[in-house]
Amino acid sequence: MxxxxxxxxxxxxxxxxxxxxxxxxxxxxxxxxxxxxxxxxxxxxxxxxxxxxxxxxxxxxxxxxxxxxxxxxxxxxxxxxxxxxxxxxxxxxxxxxxxxxxxxxxxxxxxxxxxxxxxxxxxxxxxxxxxxxxxxxxxxxxxxxxxxxxxxxxxxxxxxxxxxxxxxxxxxxxxxxxxxxxxxIVPTLMKIKYRCDDLEEGELRTRLLDLLHDNGYEVRKIGVINQSKRSTTGNALFTGMGKFKTIILFDTIIDQLSTDELVAVFSHEVGHGKxxxxxxxxxxxxxxxxxxxxxxxxxxxxxxxxxxxxxxxxxxxxxxxxxxxxxxxxxxxxxxxxxxxxxxxxxxxxxxxxxxxxxxxxxxxxxxxxxxxxxxxxxxxxxxxxxxxxxxxxxxxxxxxxxxxxxxxxxxxx
Ligand SMILES: [Zn+2]
Structure with a gap:
């Protein structure tokens, strides 16, 4: 049966x-x-x-x-x-x-x-x-x-x-x-497949840190993943529990979006956190x-x-x-x-x-x-x-x- x-x-x-x-x-x-x-x-x-x-x-x-x-x-x-x-x-x-x-x-x-x-x-x-x-x-x-x-x-x-x-x-x-x-350990797991560099100093980095800081978060790391080795599609991640957050950007999204747009994407992610x-x-x-x-x-x-x-x-x-x-x-x-x-x-x-x-x-x-x-x-x-x-x-x-x-x-x- x-x-x-x-x-x-x-x-x-x-x-x-x-x-x-x-x-x-x-x-x-x-x-x-x-x-x-x-x-x-x-x-x-x-x-x-x-x-x-x-x-x-x-x-x-x-x-x-x-x-x-x-x-x-x-x-x-x-x-x-x-x-x-x-x-x-x-x-x-x-x-x-x-x-x-x-x-x-x-x-x-x-x-x-x-x-x-x-x-x-x-x-x-x-x-x-x-x-x-x-x-x-x-x-x-x-x-x-x-x-x-x-x-x-x-x-x-x-x-x-x-x-x-x-x-x-x-x-x-x-x-x-x-x-x-x-x-x-999502960021660590991603390293199995991708290379992850720190986001270089500059306007984007400063504005992302400000955005997170103004909303009560501590940023552990802003990483950039070399997705461009595989495809042109973009993505961004915001991980970590509680106050401490790790931000991961695909390099493809940095190429495609303006600084304003990237900060906007992360204000959406901060919204999820809030x-x-x-x-x-x-x-x-x-x-x-x-x-x-x-x-x-x-x-x-x-x-x-x-x-x-x-x-x-x-x-x-x-x-x-x-x-x-x-x-x-x-x-x-x-x-x-x-x-x-x-x-x-x-x-x-x-x-x-x-x-x-x-x-x-x-x-x-x-x-x-x-x-x-x-x-x-x-x-x-x-x-x-x-x-x-x-x-x-x-x-x-x-x-x-x-x-x-x-x-x-x-x-x-x-
Ligand atoms: Zn969302």
Whole structure:
């Protein structure tokens, strides 16, 4: 019975993914909102539409192949067969399943990654990645991903063997610390893949320090990351808990934006800090982690799930596969709707904070420039926004920002 339920669920998940991708594919047919007409020139928009079509088509092909592979792995009980090649030790049994899962994902993904980064994005001027960097990135992602996943599953497995049901508490406490530590060492983690220099002395540095200082923060470091080695897309990060913050700028964003616009982007980030969004995020994440651990515990104790797929007894690696490929995927629309709604409200509030400091117009022009260079989709389907968008659409953000700019101007005139 479990066998058929899982297979049917995998098929439903695939159809859902396909439906989302087809909706995304069609967004170039929808009219551009009036307030975004100046983002792309006519030639650029045509170029964007072509790029969008090709990159979504690529995702559709990839999701079809992934579905077929996953379906075969489950339908022919390959996980258990592969794990039986290893000896019966807990660590080896888990290794067999996790290895098979990572190997399939890697072998399917690498070709698509290569085509996207090294061919398609290059053709459209979004990527400048050299083959050496591409290979190094792929290897680092694989090793880190595999190491973390395998380590975590083993930890949960041994805790369950040792403590039984009490493992819920221990694993939960461990995960709370783990997530906190990861968020604190983001700048260090980025050094695995990027070179990070200190921002040189000058107007930008002084104004960023002033902005943070005026709002009660201490700056630990302003780092610049060499993203230009890989692509032309820009980004900026603002990390750290409490008063102490680390700012990380991608060098691409420094090239694209004026000093005013860069300070505006960070006044938005300061807004997140002022509204305690990092702490709120941490609390919501904690609830999701607890739910995940409870579900894992239910799965671990559901013996027929393993025997139906060819295992003799519980395999913690297979628990992880069911959790990540089936349960999380089935729950993803609900998680997406709730999580993204909360996030979009926080984004509006952070924009409003930037406006209150007088950076509304500079923020709007920064967002427009970034939409252009990131080849953003200007008019996503409302259903995609509801399910997938952690930020409001560019059109909605600009409407909101300009309404605040107007209010501020009227206040001045009075
Ligand atoms: Zn934000």
């Amino acid at each position: 479990n066998y058929y339920i899982v297979l049917i669920l995998i098929a439903i998940i695939f159809i859902y993914h396909l439906f989302i991708l087809i909706l995304r594919m069609n967004s170039s047919k929808r009219p551009i909102p009036d307030n975004l007409k100046d983002i792309y020139s006519e030639v650029e928009y045509e170029k964007w539409a072509k790029y969008h079509k090709k990159s979504v088509s690529l995702e559709i092909i990839e999701s079809i192949i992934k579905f077929i592979a996953l379906f075969i792995l489950f339908a022919f009980k390959v996980y258990a067969k592969f794990a039986s090649l290893f000896n019966g030790e807990l660590a080896n049994q888990v290794l067999g399943v996790v290895l098979l899962s990572f190997a399939t994902d890697f072998l399917i993904g690498i070709g698509f990654d290569y085509y996207k980064v090294m061919v398609l994005d290059k053709e459209y001027g979004l990527s400048v990645t050299k083959i050496g960097t591409f290979i190094a990135d792929e290897v680092k992602d694989l090793v880190i991903g595999f190491g973390l996943t395998y380590g975590l599953i083993l930890f949960i497995g041994y805790m369950h063997k040792l403590l039984g049901d009490w493992m819920i508490l221990v694993v939960f406490a461990f995960m709370l610390v783990f997530v906190l530590v990861i968020s604190l 509204h305690k969004d990092t702490i709120k995020n941490y609390l919501t994440n904690s609830i999701s982690i607890l739910l995940l651990i409870l579900v894992s515990w239910l799965l671990i104790n559901y013996n027929s799930l393993y025997t139906d797929f060819g295992f003799e007894t519980v395999n913690y690696g297979f628990t992880f596969i069911i959790l990540s490929e089936v349960i999380l995927e089935i729950a993803s629309p609900i998680r997406g709707i709730i999580g993204n709604k909360i996030s979009r409200i926080a984004e509006y509030n952070a924009d409003n904070f930037a406006c209150s400091l007088g950076y509304g117009e500079a923020l709007a022009s920064a967002l427009k420039k970034l939409s252009n260079s990131n080849m953003a989709d200007l008019n996503p389907h409302p259903l995609i926004v509801l399910l997938k968008y952690s930020h409001p659409t560019m059109s909605d953000r600009l409407k909101n920002i300009y309404s605040h700019v107007l209010i501020k101007q009227e206040e001045k005139n009075d």
